[in-house]
Amino acid sequence: MATKTLNIEGMTCASCAQTVEKSTKKLQGVRSSSVNLATEKLSIDYDENSLSVKDIQDAVDKAGYKAMTDTESKTFAISGMTCASCVQSVEKATRKLDGVLESNVNLATEKMSIKYDPSVLTVSNITEAVSHAGYQAQEDVGSADSVDEDRAKKEREIKKLWNRFWISTIFAVPLLYIAMGHLLGAPLPGFINPEMNPEAFAMIQLILTIPVVFVNKNIYIVGFKTLFAKHPNMDSLIALGTSAAVLYGVFATIMIYAGEVSFANDLYFETAAIILALITLGKYLETLTKGKTSEAIKKLMGLAPKTATVIRNGKEAEISIDEVVVGDIVIVKPGEKLPVDGMVVEGMTAIDESMLTGESIPVEKSVGDKVIGASINKNGTIQYEATKVGKDTALSQIIKLVEDAQGSKAPIAKMADVISGYFVPIVIGLSILSGLAWYFGGQTGIFALTIFISVLVIACPCALGLATPTAIMIGTGKGAENGVLIKSGVALESTHKLQTIVFDKTGTITEGKPKVTDIVTANGISEEELLILAASAEKGSEHPLGEAIVRGAEEKGLSFQNTNAFNAIPGHGIEVEIDEKRLLLGNKKLMDDRNISLGSLAKTSDDLANEGKTPMYIAIDDKIAGIIAVADTVKENSKKAIEKLHEMGIEVAMITGDNKRTAEAIAKQVGIDRVLSEVLPEDKASEVKKLQDEGKKVGMVGDGINDAPALAQADVGIAIGSGTDVAMESADIVLMRSDLMDVPTAVQLSKSTIRNIKQNLFWAFGYNTAGIPVAMGILFLFGGPLLSPIFAAAAMSFSSVSVLLNALRLKRFKPASS
Helix, strand or coil, X not given: CEEEEEEEECCCCHHHHHHHHHHHHCCCCEEEEXXXXXXXXXXXXXXXXXXXXXXHHHHHHHCCCEEEXXXXXXXXXXXXXXXXXXXXXXXXXXXXXXXXXXXXXXXXXXXXXXXXXXXXXXXXXXXXXXXXXXCEEEECCCHHHHHHHXXXXXXXXXXXXXXXXXXXXXXXXXXXXXXXXXXXXXCCCHHHCCCCCHHHHHHHHHHHHHHHHHHCHHHHHHHHXXXXXXXXXXXXXXXXHHHHHXXXXXHHHHHHHCCCHHHHXXXXXXXXXXXXXXXXXXXXXXXXXXXXXXXXXXXXXXXXXXXXXXXECCEEEEEEHHHCCCCCEEEECCCCECCCEEEEEECCEEEECHHHHCCCCCEEECCCCEECCCCEECCCCEEEEEEECHHHCHHHHHHHHHHHHHXXXXXXXXXXXXXXXXXXXHHHHHHHHHHHHHHHCCCCHHXXXXXXXXXXXXXXXXXXXXXXXXXXXXXXXXXXXXXXXECCHHHHHHHCCCCEEXXXXXXXXXXXXXXXXXXXXXXXXXXXXHHHHHHHHHCCCCCHHXXXXXXXXXXXXXXXXXXXXXXXXXXXXXXXXXXXXXEEEECHHHHHHCCCCCCCHHHHHHHHHHCCCEEEEEEECCEEEEEEEEEEEECCCHHHHHHHHHHCCCEEEEECCCCHHHHHHHHHHHCCCEEECCCCHHHHHHHHHHHHHCCCCEEEEXXXXXXXXXXXXXXXXXXXXXXXXXXXXXXXXXECCCCCCHHHHHHHHHHHHHHHHHHHHXXXXXXXXXXXXXXXXXXXXXXXXXXXXXHHHHHHHHHHHHHHHHHHHHHHCCCXXX
């Protein structure tokens, strides 16, 4: 018997708990099942021989709830992969393990992201499974800590490939000259001339081939290991093809020594050596280019300083950034980088936060303001209290977000994954069949061998495996550079399909802070005097409109007057006494209740309301004195962003709890197509669902806790960076700059990346579709030339490099706001 605890999602009452219990108790093999509504957990005893965790989860799912195991997510560095088929092998090997919920391998980053149940599975189980598949897995530790090691490892790999290439070339070039030169009329020394001394001619070629095979022995080790493990990959194809060439050459050499000198014309050593040299050159160029795709992560990782100056025991001390703890007082001088996140406790300065937000203008900071680690202090010395250190800092979180996105897969990649899983075995089958077909069709064994090797070599699915992840890496990295954090490949792909984008009003389209917009006076009072009286009355008010009036007076440097006999009138306004004047300040209901005539201000107040402004009426001694209009002002780039989305053919909607008139006034200012007004916070998600029910792909842009359900409901949730952590957690994309122009930037980036992926897949599929029939001899069948295995190797290497170079074009992406 096994005992398991599962987290249950979706329960709201005791009846839900009963439903889950009943549905699980009915399962065969369950001894006991109990649900705790308070902890939202299901404890279940069952016979694991007759029931699996998946069966339990399915039963709970049918009952209308969701059962989740406690999961852990880890990243592993995978070594030994060479092509898309390797990716499939590692994924299949790990997905078969009990307790694995998700496993994704990225060929471009050579990393595996795996989500699993730690009560069922350990890290060593995962690494063993990868090892059995023919590769090595090592747990990836903290990003910032391992960046130097990762870079050094990449540099070692590049150097190793370069050494392999030039050693291969040193032996392969003279080998090619000896094997082919005399056929083109080039002179050969007599002692190795095939007509005069065929034995020496064969033996020198064998001697020159052995170092090339030895220096590339890893191709054979990995290739045959994965072939015998029934997960053949690119190395398997190269190993099979070149082994066939070398073994045939050895056989031909033996036959020459046995007196069959005609075999000197068909040795095939040079084919194996040149293929190995070209494949190594291709891998070198591929690794070199691949390194450029992850530059965004390297830049981010290199931003944080290595040391920090803190106050310890009343003295300044320079310590490693890893030793900074929450609560430390950090000192930063002009020109220095801030080591961790915190809050200013002393001093004033301007800080360049462009590394995170993409915003080039320095931000003024004073006591009480938040500061971000890795930003640059421009002109003043400040002291601040460390609030987030290590993996909790904004920079570390962003690095983690970008890494997770780069490690994830877009739906478009699934087709390539499925094909590459079957691709290598099919190619091996085709190479054997085509070779045999030509042989039994009357061609020589050498001709059949040429076909066999050409098909094996030309069809390596490297380009297929690199087509999607490289574009996603550069796309998400480019987004991070411009303050647009895209959390996954799915989000990156979905964004370009959006037909309607819904904006929350307050704090998203508008600033979220009401401001005084108009002051209208009556009965001889001046604007300044009216504002002083209203601000004095509202001093200390917690009402947003009252705070706006106080802020408006403070911005103009006005002095406040003392108030007496303060009286709050719920739902109407306030009544106060200032300098023996009785002041009423509130809405129209207050004026109506006190029978105060608005006179000529009645039309003015209607006009202001139609513009989306809230009129606050002020009466002195029962006579109207004026109106102060307050409104939540529209953000500077809101209109421009919405115009840009319209240019892209995207419908724009606005959702708000405001009344219809105010909402439509704001919508008119910025050019909104559809207004969803008077929507309660809890109903925002259902409004998004209604739009989806119309068959539209919907994006939601918001910044508050009450936007979180709507962000989760939308096809793509976009959170404003200045918003709450809950909103950002629920979103698929986070805009670090809080600039709405980054919404069209995200859409443009998605379109550019998906277009690039489609181009890559077209070339990768197109290349193999065209290349394999040519290698099988279709041109020769119609009187054309036969493809040489050497040209097949060159073409295969070029296909991978061309896909990578095309992906690198994404680096030229320019955001919508530029």
